Amino acid sequence: YDHRFGSGREGDISYLKKFEASYGFQVIEIPAQEVDEVTISSSKIRKALEAADILLANRLLGHPFSFTGKVVEGNRIGRTIGFPTANLEIEDPYKIQLPEGIYAARCGKQPAALYIGSRPTLSPNGKRVIEVHLIDFVGDLYHQDLTVEVLDYIRPDKTLEDLESLRKQISADKAEILRRFPELESTENANPPIMPMTYDAHQDHAMLHSVHYETAVVILNYNTRRHLEQYLPSVIAHSPGAAIVVADNGSPDDSILFLKEHYPQVILLDLKQNWGFAEGYNRALQQVSADYYVILNSDVQVAPGWLEPVIKALKADPSLAVAQPKILAWRPGAGVLPSDGEAYQFEYAGAAGGWIDLLGYPFCRGRIFSQREQDVGQYDTTEECFWAAGAAFFIRAELYHKFGGFDGDYFAHNEEIDLCWRLKRAGSKVSCVPESVVWHLGGGTLEYENPRKVFLNFRNSLYSLLKNEPWSKLLWLLPARLLLDGLAGARFAAKRQFKAIWAIVRAHFSFYNHLSDTLEKRRKVRQIIAQYQVGPENKKGIYSGSIILAHYLKRVKKFEDL
Structure with a gap:
């Protein structure tokens, strides 16, 4: 129905029909085919496969994605650890555009584990191979043609320490595939509805809630089509198996049109107006069913395998509520993924995990006020912190x-x-998992010393203190903050940033004007914490002194020197 061909794609169905009589053929136009109101197209299927969204691709295809290859001789290492594999030689391997990793598959009726990758554990610089382990199969497959149906994505490829570690990982993969296999077969037979890839957030709520994901990466967008164009491809490429959701906050630019045209596999929520970061995410996440939310800024470049270490940490520790990756500063103008081993500064927002001091001022491992450290591996251990950055914020849904x-x-x-x-008052943990790395442009919506940002930072910090600190501390803390915020205003005056001074004044007046509302929130927060308390208040990530005194008087510039 929409097929085009020829120079400049000028040829179409109407063009062909002009020649029916002259050349003795008939043109039959096939109407658009839809699955639950989603128009099927080869580009949508291809992009779903490239994102390892196998369930979506198979639903659009109407059958499992499959390919056939000839079984050839391999290095036979698999059989030495109890998992023999069939090495497949594909006639057109470039057509298998699945990301590297492990997949649940089927060969005939036989459950199978499909591996696509370069075998980094066995040969660090090896070439890409396609191997299949037929679970519980006994027999000789050499020189036979083997058809593989791909049913689901399991995990990305990764380097393991040795063959024993590889054996244990394959055993775990096998168990996971067998666990999923009955459900995958019943899902295929039941032909369930799929998630529409673009939709109006005010419609089809039942459809959205009918699909549950393990992990949903949710990006809130406001007028940042330029960031989506540069950074979204890395998120799609390196987040196999996760739902990618973009919630648009009523952008006046062409963000929505751009997403619909170029990324039909992305779930698009049109929130119709600018709700801000906080309420925008609240409204978006009400419509996304998942085990884990990954709140991600639109100006974040992610590394391969960035999701797995953090999700693994959350699964391993039920008391871990929130986590973040290591966040490095993306240099403006960079067009490719930063090279391994290249030194980068920590990013302002989050760095290697957020802390607060005795007075409630935030800072980070790797960043104290505007002083950012170079990342040389000094914070490459997973550590508890006080807060995780909203730029890349993992949380149990x-x-x-x-x-x-x-x-x-x-x-x-x-x-x-x-x-x-x-969450920490209720006894939960917050951590930074530096095995996961992302790069953040920062200031993508508001520059760091923009008066609007100054206003929000100062006012919201006061809100947080009143909602969370005990009264015994607030009696002296709020007057102290008034004094210190005044000193911050003097610092802005020295730099002739008079709009920032007025922003601090406005922040305090706004805080006092909303005092009764904030006190009511304080009461409700106390009730919620009492209801969901899992342990004593967790105070890890609180510096017992003043970060202002440490930095400006004692000249402490690095977190490790505190």
Whole structure:
């Protein structure tokens, strides 16, 4: 129905029909085919496969994606560890555009584990291979043609320490495939509805809630089509198996049109107006069913395998509520993934995990105020912190909703600190998992010393103190903050940033004007914490001194020197 061909794609069905009589053929136009209101196209199927969204690709195809190869001789290492594999020689291997990793598959009726990758554990610089382990199969397949049906994505490829580690990992993969296999076969037979890839957030809520994901990467967008164009490809390429959701906050630019045209596999939520970061995410996440939410800024470049270490940490420790990757600063103008081993500064927002001091001022492992450290591996151990950065914020979905999500009145900035604070008061953990790495442009919406950002940071910090600190501390803390915020204003005056001074004044007046509302929130927060308490208040990530005194008087520039 929409086929085009020839120079400049000028040929179409109407063009062909002009020649029916002259050349004795008939043109039959096939109407658009839809699956649950999603128009099927080869580009949508191809992009779903490239993103390892196998369930979606198979639903659009109407059958499992499959390919056939001849079984050839391999190095026979698999059989030495109890998992013999059939090495496949594909006539057109470039057509198998699945990301490297492990997949649940089927050969005939036989459950199978499909591996696509370069075998980094066995040969660090090896070439890409396609191997299949037929689970519990006994027999000789050499020189036979083997058809593989791909049913689901399991995990990305990774380097393991030795053959014993490889054996254990394959055993775990086999168990996971066998666990999923009956459901995958019943799902195929039942032919369930798929998620529409673009839709209006005010419609089809039942359809959206009918699909549950393990991990959903959710990007809130406001007028940043330029960032989506540069950074979204890395998120799609390196997040196999995860749902990719873009929630648009009523952008006046052409973000929505761009996404529909270029990324039909992305789930698009049109929120119709600019709700701000905090309330925008609240409204978006109400419509996404998942075990884990990954809140990601639109100006973040992700590394291969960035999801797995953090999700693994969350699965391993039920008390871990929130986590973040190591966040490095992306240099403006960079067009490719930063090279391994290249030194980068930590990013302002989050770095290697957020802390607060005795007075409630935030800083990070790797960043104290505007002083950012170079990443040389000094914070490459997973450590508890006080808050995780909203730029790349992993959270258990259940806890996000139980604890009320972000405070929508913050609009933007400090909402992640407030939410982490509530969770830690209930006994949960927050950690940085530096095995996962992302690069953040930073200041993509507002520059760091933009008066609007200054206003939100100062006001929202006061909100968080009043909602979370005990009264015995607030009696002296709020006057102290008034004094210190005044000193911050003097510092802006020295730099002739008079709009920033007025922003601090406005922040305090706004805080006092909303005092009764904030006190009511304080009461509700206390009730929620009492209801979902899992242990004593977790105070890890709180510096017992003043970061202002340490930095400006004692000249401490590095977190490790505190």
